[in-house]
Every structure is written in structure tokens, then in C-alpha cells.
Amino acid sequence: MKKNLFMTILLACGLQTMAQWEPVQIGNSNAAVTAIQYDIIAGGGLFVGTDGDGVFHSTDFGNSFTDISNNIGNKNIRSFWGAATVLFVGTQNGPFVTFDLASFQDATSTGLGSTDVTYYGVGSSAEGSTTYAVGTNGGGVFTSAPDSPLGPWSAANNGLSGDALYINALWEYYDPESVTYVMLGTKGGVYFSFDDMANWESKNNGLTGLALNVTEVIPLGELPIIATHAGLFFSPDYGDNWMPLLPDVKINAFKINSFQETTTFFIFGDQNFFSYDLETFYPINMNGFDGGEVVKAAVGDGYIYVVSNASGRSGGSLFRAPVDQVVSLDESYAWISTINHLEQNYPNPFSGQTTINYSLGKTTSVELNVMDINGRVVRQLVNSTQESGRHKIGFDSSGLTTGVYFYQLKTGNNSVQTKKMVIR
Numbered sequence: 001m002k003k004n005l006f007m008t009i010l011l012a013c014g015l016q017t018m019a020q021w022e023p024v025q026i027g028n029s030n031a032a033v034t035a036i037q038y039d040i041i042a043g044g045g046l047f048v049g050t051d052g053d054g055v056f057h058s059t060d061f062g063n064s065f066t067d068i069s070n071n072i073g074n075k076n077i078r079s080f081w082g083a084a085t086v087l088f089v090g091t092q093n094g095p096f097v098t099f100d101l102a103s104f105q106d107a108t109s110t111g112l113g114s115t116d117v118t119y120y121g122v123g124s125s126a127e128g129s130t131t132y133a134v135g136t137n138g139g140g141v142f143t144s145a146p147d148s149p150l151g152p153w154s155a156a157n158n159g160l161s162g163d164a165l166y167i168n169a170l171w172e173y174y175d176p177e178s179v180t181y182v183m184l185g186t187k188g189g190v191y192f193s194f195d196d197m198a199n200w201e202s203k204n205n206g207l208t209g210l211a212l213n214v215t216e217v218i219p220l221g222e223l224p225i226i227a228t229h230a231g232l233f234f235s236p237d238y239g240d241n242w243m244p245l246l247p248d249v250k251i252n253a254f255k256i257n258s259f260q261e262t263t264t265f266f267i268f269g270d271q272n273f274f275s276y277d278l279e280t281f282y283p284i285n286m287n288g289f290d291g292g293e294v295v296k297a298a299v300g301d302g303y304i305y306v307v308s309n310a311s312g313r314s315g316g317s318l319f320r321a322p323v324d325q326v327v328s329l330d331e332s333y334a335w336i337s338t339i340n341h342l343e344q345n346y347p348n349p350f351s352g353q354t355t356i357n358y359s360l361g362k363t364t365s366v367e368l369n370v371m372d373i374n375g376r377v378v379r380q381l382v383n384s385t386q387e388s389g390r391h392k393i394g395f396d397s398s399g400l401t402t403g404v405y406f407y408q409l410k411t412g413n414n415s416v417q418t419k420k421m422v423i424r
Contacts (some may be wrong), residue, residue: 005016010363020325021288024305024318026067029053033307033318035090037080040299043085046298048318049077055089057101058280061303062320070098072104078137081121088149090117095134097149107134109151114139118167124182124196125174131196140183159204160199163188163212173219181238183224185214192239203239208230209403211242216254224279231268236343243341245278253306257323264327268294268306274327279359284326289319299323307362340364342409342417345395349422353396356381358409359390365412370395373404381407397423 026033026048035049045059054069055077066170069075078093089096094108108115108197114136123133130144133156140157144150157165169185171280184191189204189212204212211230218225224235225245232246232254250270256265267273270293272284292310301353302323309316343357360366367383378400381393395407408418 001296002402021286021319021321023290024062024320026050026056026318027067029056029067032316033296035077035080036124036298036305036307036318037295038298038303038305039299047080047087049080049089051076055087061301062305063320068098070103073108074104076096078118079118079120085157088121090120090134092116095120105150109153111153111155112142112150113155119170120398121170123170124172124180124193126180126196127176133170133197135170135184136165137167138165140165141167141170141197141200156197156385157200158198159184159191159202160184160400161188164191164200164202167296168213168215171217171219172211173224175222178222179238181219181228183217183219183239185217185226187213188237189356190214190217190242199273201239203242204242207233210250215252218254218256225254227254227267229269232278234246237342244256246273246281250293252293252295255297255299255304257299266299266304268297279322279361282327288321290317314368326410340411340417342407342419345407345421349424350386350397351424354395354397354421355392356388356395357390357392360386360388360411362388366396367410369408369410370392371406371408372398373406375406378405 029050031050031053033048034051037047040135043058046062048056052075054072054075056065057068073096074091074093079090081088085101087098094106095117096104097107098104117134117138118137119135122130123143124131130150131146132144134142134153140160142153143156144153164186166187172182174180182193182197187206190200191200192203193200209230211228213229214226216227216405227234229250231244231249232251233242233244235242235363237297251267253268255266262276265278272294273281274284275281290308290310292308294306295309295316296307301319303384304323304326307316307318341359345354345356347354362384365387366382369377370379371377381395402423405421405423407421410416
């Protein structure tokens with residue numbers, strides 16, 4: 001494939017500045033690493049979960065570790081969620097939580113239909129209360145009563161079946177001023193809930209095959225993003241349609257480093273990239289890495305940590321590299337998204353003036369038309385060849401009656417995107 005040829009050329013030429021990955025020893029443990037999380041809040045640091053040896057904690061960038069498993073009821077770790085001294089841990093046999101990084105409480109409680117836990121943490125929030133959630137490997141989702149992190153639990157699988165009961169990721173977007181929803185990544189696609197996880201809606205239009213194995217869900221404001229085993233996708237309409245950002249890549253981890261001057265996105269899997277804008281993707285040189293596939297990743301305080309599956313175990317070995325080395329680049333090797341994207345006009349509804357933004361993946365011919373509800377073109381805003389990048393155009397509705405209209409972006413690669421706007 002074209003992407004494989006690109007990677008061959010990259011490896012042959014090399015990058016001007018090369019990241020040097022180094023292995024990290026987890027205390028005295030030789031168990032496979034199955035979960036990692038970095039918490040930059042005071043009292044946090046790097047948390048590492050293993051397949052049989054429990055939970056380890058480092059506050060010096062992985063130079064040394066403390067075993068904090070103590071009284072945890074199962075040492076086969078599956079997932080982490082939390083901040084500061086609060087850590088929710090999913091294990092092969094139940095959910096556990098610590099509020100002091102010293103002693104764990106068993107949250108298995110009653111009503112939990114499966115104890116192979118792949119997610120445990122906050123499920124949804126509302127003013128004054130929090131609903132906690134447990135995601136499982138084959139049993140679906142379970143939720144707590146408000147403000148009850150230890151349960152009891154109730155099944156919350158309305159709308160889920162088959163492979164959708166195998167939970168990979170869960171994340172909420174909360175904005176009482178606009179929209180609140182919970183995203184669920186499963187082995188059977190992506191699902192949204194707009195009613196505090198009481199019901200799940202399948203949102204898989206545009207996803208097929210390996211793209212239905214959703215490994216990460218990221219509600220970036222009102223722009224949902226998913227990482228899958230067939231690439232990185234975004235949705236302009238809360239999951240009704242998905243468009244590729246980085247296609248044909250098996251992605252196991254998608255991480256955001258927003259604690260430096262420039263926000264950086266990291267994509268890890270069978271190929272590894274970073275990006276500043278999710279339009280141009282730069283390959284990460286893995287010099288010093290053991291050659292396996294990256295299955296887990298975390299970023300924080302100047303380092304990136306990744307887990308390799310080269311050992312063939314369910315987890316793998318831990319490596320680290322300085323962020324400033326990983327993001328050093330030769331722009332001639334960039335992979336640039338060829339996706340065109342039409343954004344929702346703002347304001348909408350509007351009276352008089354509104355603004356329409358759109359992005360082009362490459363130089364192409366462009367038509368941008370405004371149409372009435374019968375499909376007749378009432379204004380042509382653009383009819384020219386334009387360069388790649390983001391474009392903005394103002395639209396004056398003077399002379400048009402109030403009501404519903406549509407605006408449509410046509411480009412030279414036969415791409416057509418249409419959105420609705422309301423003149424009042």
C-alpha cells in the first residue's frame with residue numbers, strides 16, 4: 001500500500017533528529033505491562049499496571065517505582081482512571097479504588113454481572129452529582145447511583161449487544177450550555193448516550209470492518225474523535241457521520257499533550273505519528289524501541305511512555321523517550337490529510353451575517369453554494385481553485401426570506417458536503 005511504501009522510504013532515509021527510546025524497569029517485576037497512566041496533578045506521576053504483580057507508582061519519571069498494590073483484591077490490572085491520590089483500577093476480577101494511594105476498597109458490590117473490568121471511573125456528571133461506571137469484557141456497562149463509586153451497580157446496556165458488550169473506552173463531554181453526552185468505544189463500534197447512560201445509540205455510519213473496533217473515544221469539545229483499528233476518525237455531527245483523519249492505520253492509543261506551549265496529538269499502534277492540528281501527521285522515529293507494536297501509551301511532564309507487545313504477552317514492556325525528541329521533525333516526511341471538511345456556520349440561526357469555515361486537504365477546485373429547501377442555488381459564494389488549508393467566508397443573507405437553507409461544498413475530487421442553516 002502507499003502508506004507502507006512511505007514508511008519504507010522513511011526508514012531508509014532517517015530523520016534529522018532521532019528520538020532515543022529506552023526501556024524502563026518496573027521495580028522488581030517482570031510481569032507484562034497492561035495499563036499505564038500519567039497524572040500531572042500534585043501527588044500523581046506515572047502509574048503502571050501489570051498482569052499479575054499489581055500496581056506500581058513513580059514520581060521521578062520512571063526512574064524508580066513503589067509497589068502500591070497493598071490490599072488490592074486482584075493484581076491482574078486492566079485499566080486506570082483518576083487524578084492526584086484518587087485512582088480507580090479495573091482488574092480481571094473486579095473494580096477497586098484508592099483515595100490515598102495506600103489502601104484499596106473493593107467496589108465489586110452487588111449487581112455487577114461481569115468482573116473482568118476494562119473501565120472503571122466517572123461515567124457522567126451533572127451539577128452536584130456524579131454517576132460512576134464500570135465497563136467490562138463481554139458484560140457491557142454498569143452504573144452506580146449518584147455519588148456512589150463503590151456501587152451497588154445496575155446494568156446499563158440498553159442498545160448494546162454482541163461485540164458492543166466488550167468495552168474499550170468511555171468518556172463524557174459535559175457542557176450544560178450546549179450538549180452533554182457520553183461516548184462508548186467497543187469492539188462492535190461507537191455508541192453515544194444523551195440521557196446519562198440510560199440508552200445507547202449506535203453511531204457507526206461510515207465505519208466498517210476493523211473501524212468498528214474502537215479503542216479510544218475523545219470528545220474534543222463538540223468535535224468527537226475516535227481511534228480504531230482502521231484509523232482515526234472525526235464526526236461533525238455527534239456521531240451521525242464519521243470522516244477519516246488518518247486512514248488505514250491500526251491505532252491502539254491516542255494521547256493529547258496540552259500542558260506545553262503547543263498542544264500535540266500522539267497516535268500509537270502498528271505505525272506511530274504525532275500532529276499539531278490533526279491535518280498533518282509526522283511519523284515518530286522509534287529508535288531504541290524493541291520493534292513491537294505499541295499497545296498502550298501515556299504522556300506527561302516531558303516524557304512519553306509506551307508499552308510494546310514484542311514479547312507476545314497480553315501486555316508488554318515499557319519504554320520512554322523525551323517529548324522534545326519525539327516531536328523533532330523533518331517536514332519533508334509529513335503525511336498530510338487529504339480530507340476536506342465543511343464546518344457548521346456561526347452564528348446559526350442568524351439574521352444578516354454569518355461565517356462559514358471549511359478545510360481543504362490539497363489544492364483543488366471549489367464550489368460553495370447556498371440553496372433553498374427545494375435545492376435551488378440562491379447564492380454562489382465560491383467558484384475557484386483554492387490551496388490546501390483552512391478557509392473562511394462571510395455570507396450576507398440580505399434579500400433572502402427567513403427559513404431553512406442549505407450550503408454545500410463541492411471539490412474537485414467529487415467530494416460533496418452539505419449543512420443546514422436557518423435565517424431568522
